[in-house]
Amino acid sequence: MDERDIIRVMLSHDLNLTPDALDILKGFSEDQLNEILERISEKFPDAAVITREMIEPERAEKFEEMLSIEFQASASAVEGTLDEFLRYMRDRFSRIQGIILSRTGLKAVEIAAAKRMSQGESVTIVGMVREKKKTKQGGEMMLIEDISGEIPCFLQNGAIKERYNRVVKDSVIAVNGTITKNGGINVRNIIFPDIPQRERKPVRMEGKIAFISDIHIGSKYFNRKAFSSFIEWASNEDNLKYIILCGDLIDGVGVYPGQEAELEASNVWEQYKMASEFLSRIPKRIKVIYIPGNHEPVRQSEPQPPVPDKYSEFLPENLMKLSNPSTIGVGGIRIMLYHGRSLNAMFKYVPGMQPVNSSSVVRAMETLLMLRHLAPIYGEHPIAPGSRDELVIEEVPDVLCMGHIHVYGIGEYKGVKLINPGTFQEETPYIRKMGIEVTPGTVPVLDLGTMNVSLERF
Ligand SMILES: [Fe+2]
Ligand SMILES: [Fe+2]
Incomplete structure (x- = not known):
């Protein structure tokens, strides 16, 4: 059920619920929700607000205590306007940019600032890949943009070709290199948002x-x-x-x-x-x-x-x-x-x-x-x-x-x-x-x- 349906059912029972309680109810059908509410109201006859703690034991009974829903997409409706698209892409950019900067500690500048730098200066930017193409000379380049502008980035270092290949359009990456004569970047390295090494967790469940x-x-x-x-x-x-x-x-x-x-x-x-x-x-x-x-x-x-x-x-x-x-x-x-x-x-x-x-x-x-x-x-x-x-x-x-x-x-x-x-x-x-x-x-x-x-x- 989506949020609206859950809230409708809750209101029909004269009940309110906390946001984290709402999150864990999303995986249930209407019948299951009604069943859970019935049992909760037996246990807590005076409760007007349902909390996560009240639902947990009921959910556990239905889907075994070790299973939890960590994330469910809201899959909200869209109209398909340009504004929605821009907002969506900006959200993607700023969140993955945040991941890159916090993981690597890189000092990156805005693209507009990079474009004001002089030839040969070293620079790092974070941006979204708008386009990848061949240059007239047969080399490789990508056009990278952020909120402040866009900048052509040329692949100079053959050693990072494999990394370059994995970069796809609309992904967010960091690029490090030197400013070219025409205000582009000769790429020395490409830094992915990537993931940290996962630690092995202690076993909490057999099966x-x-x-x-x-x-x-x-x-x-x-x-x-x-x-x-x-x-x-x-x-x-x-x-x-x-x-x-x-x-x-x-x-x-x-x-x-x-x-x-x-x-x-x-x-x-x-x-x-x-x-x-x-x-x-x-x-x-x-x-x-x-x-x-x-x-x-x-x-x-x-x-x-x-x-x-x-x-x-x-x-x-x-x-x-x-x-x-x-x-x-x-x-x-x-x-x-x-x-x-x-x-x-x-x-x-x-x-x-x-x-x-x-x-x-x-x-x-x-x-x-x-x-x-x-x-x-x-x-x-x-x-x-x-x-x-x-x-x-x-x-x-x-x-x-x-x-x-x-x-x-x-x-x-x-x-x-x-x-x-x-x-x-x-x-x-x-x-x-x-x-x-x-x-x-x-x-x-x-x-x-x-x-x-x-x-x-x-
Ligand atoms: Fe299939
Ligand atoms: Fe499929």
Whole structure:
């Protein structure tokens, strides 16, 4: 439910609630919320304001005490005006600039000030990459801007070519170099916002989490045999506590031209009904956490709200719907979930990322962490420019999971586990055209005790 719906329900009970209480209620359906409120009013008959402390035990009962929702996108509505876009980009710029400056302690100047400096002076700026292109002489350059102006930055140092390649349009970076004759910068170094090395956390919970995504139920290419054997495996794994479902559970309708010919179930209701036949076989002790992808019947612009409640009747009770992206906490470990639609653009624009395979999937995810943004290139797929850029990776997670690419990947970057589950859909004509070798039936499994990730194949 979104904030407005929660507040509506609260008012209908004559109750008020604190902001942190509001945050933790977002993952529940209306029925679940009513149930929780009933129990709270039994325990606290005189309470007019519901606090986080009052909800916690109730939530714990429903979703086990070790699971928390750390971040849910508000996915607020936008009109698509230029002002909204500017506000969104400024928010992105100032927050990632803050990350760069506080992490590195760099002394950066505004671009307008850099342009007043003399040739040969050393300078550091922080800015957003507006454009990357070849110079007339065949060299490489990027145009970088901040609120005060823009400045051309020329790649002079071949040793940083690999770093340069990972910089994509609309990302925020720092550049250090010397002022050129014409008031540009000869780049000596590129500094990413990047992440600090993650420390290993003490184990607070034993158990396993299975990561799945891109099931595409309703598609003729959905591999029901493999998915059935995954569910059978999950049912017999006593230690399995959670299943994370990172988007594209169903194939949806009207997602791409000519999709009808590839569908076995032609509407989303039927597809969810088919999904429920599988998901309801998962034992109730296992909690399923489900975020939407680009095939779900929900707004396509990111951030995406959770799948609407009208489909809940097809989803089992032990399933919790969250936004895309969102971050959960399990036993003190932060797990960031994002469907991964931006990965396409990373494969398209970052030289050396091709071909798409298990190792390049990890490199693409790692690059997004280095840039501290889940979908830096604006306009490659729909992004709703809300007043706050909810795709900035503000808090560094312990685990980052993305799907969408249909190829599994398991890796690690500075102590952050990178996981891409793969798919349960066989190769489609569209994927074949893209030259991607899909890996159907792969399921990464995280052991919370050891933090090791293994791969199960079905
Ligand atoms: Fe998919
Ligand atoms: Fe997808």
